[in-house]
Amino acid sequence: MSARKSEISAALASVESRISKAVFAAGRLRSDVKLIVVTKTFPLTDLEICYELGLREFGENRDQEGSVKALELPSDINWHFQGQIQSNKLKSIATWADVVHSIDNFAHASKLSALSTDLGMSSKEVFIQVSLDTNKSDPSSERGGAWPSELATLTEQILELPSLDLIGLMAVAPLNASPDLAFEKLFQISSEIRSDFPTVNRISAGMSNDFEAAILHGATHIRIGSQILGLR
Numbered sequence: 001m002s003a004r005k006s007e008i009s010a011a012l013a014s015v016e017s018r019i020s021k022a023v024f025a026a027g028r029l030r031s032d033v034k035l036i037v038v039t040k041t042f043p044l045t046d047l048e049i050c051y052e053l054g055l056r057e058f059g060e061n062r063d064q065e066g067s068v069k070a071l072e073l074p075s076d077i078n079w080h081f082q083g084q085i086q087s088n089k090l091k092s093i094a095t096w097a098d099v100v101h102s103i104d105n106f107a108h109a110s111k112l113s114a115l116s117t118d119l120g121m122s123s124k125e126v127f128i129q130v131s132l133d134t135n136k137s138d139p140s141s142e143r144g145g146a147w148p149s150e151l152a153t154l155t156e157q158i159l160e161l162p163s164l165d166l167i168g169l170m171a172v173a174p175l176n177a178s179p180d181l182a183f184e185k186l187f188q189i190s191s192e193i194r195s196d197f198p199t200v201n202r203i204s205a206g207m208s209n210d211f212e213a214a215i216l217h218g219a220t221h222i223r224i225g226s227q228i229l230g231l232r
Contacts, residue, residue, distance in 0.1 A: 002049075015227050022215040033219065036058070037225065038060075038224060044072055057077075057078050060080070060081060081099070081100045082223060087111065099126070101170040104129045104131075106154060117163045123163055128151065128155065130146055151189065152193070166197075168201060168221075169204070172205075172207070173213075183213050183216070183218075183219070187218045203219045204220070206222040
């Protein structure tokens with residue numbers, strides 16, 4: 001085993017141990033939580049190691065990277081796009097991403113739906129990204145996402161679109177905010193949406209520094225990069 005493979009394997013084992021402890025503390029099952037390894041900026045050789053170690057859920061933030069890597073790796077990988085969406089990149093994203101975590105307006109959802117239909121793609125799973133920021137007028141705090149007051153209408157609109165399968169909500173904890181409080185708020189928002197739209201029942205939340213708090217508050221998809229692959 002190469003030194004790099006040993007390094008990644010040990011880091012993955014540590015993360016898996018932490019996930020297991022977090023789900024136990026939350027009274028949940030390990031199978032409730034999907035681990036997505038965030039591979040942005042890492043070389044293809046690292047992704048090949050992750051694949052050899054059994055990982056099949058890979059996350060990318062930039063179409064320029066994801067579109068290239070997806071062509072080079074086996075077809076049984078599920079590719080997750082989780083970066084901020086640029087409209088002119090949606091056609092490319094539609095060709096390689098199996099799951100899109102960062103839909104935050106109807107225009108992007110509608111365009112992705114139309115492109116996926118035109119390309120003959122199977123239904124693409126999507127999350128609505130919700131903003132957990134509290135100061136709407138402060139752009140420095142903005143992490144992207146629809147405002148909670150917009151979610152019911154946006155959810156209803158996206159559920160009507162072909163070639164998209166809206167499965168849940170995604171959020172990033174605001175900068176300088178308590179992840180525990182942020183993800184508690186996200187769970188409450190998710191519960192309200194789920195009461196009206198029962199199939200929109202999953203939560204994409206939690207990254208390397210806060211995934212345990214996200215699991216405590218119902219995350220079903222966690223996105224972890226540096227704790228597995230190291231610092232970029």
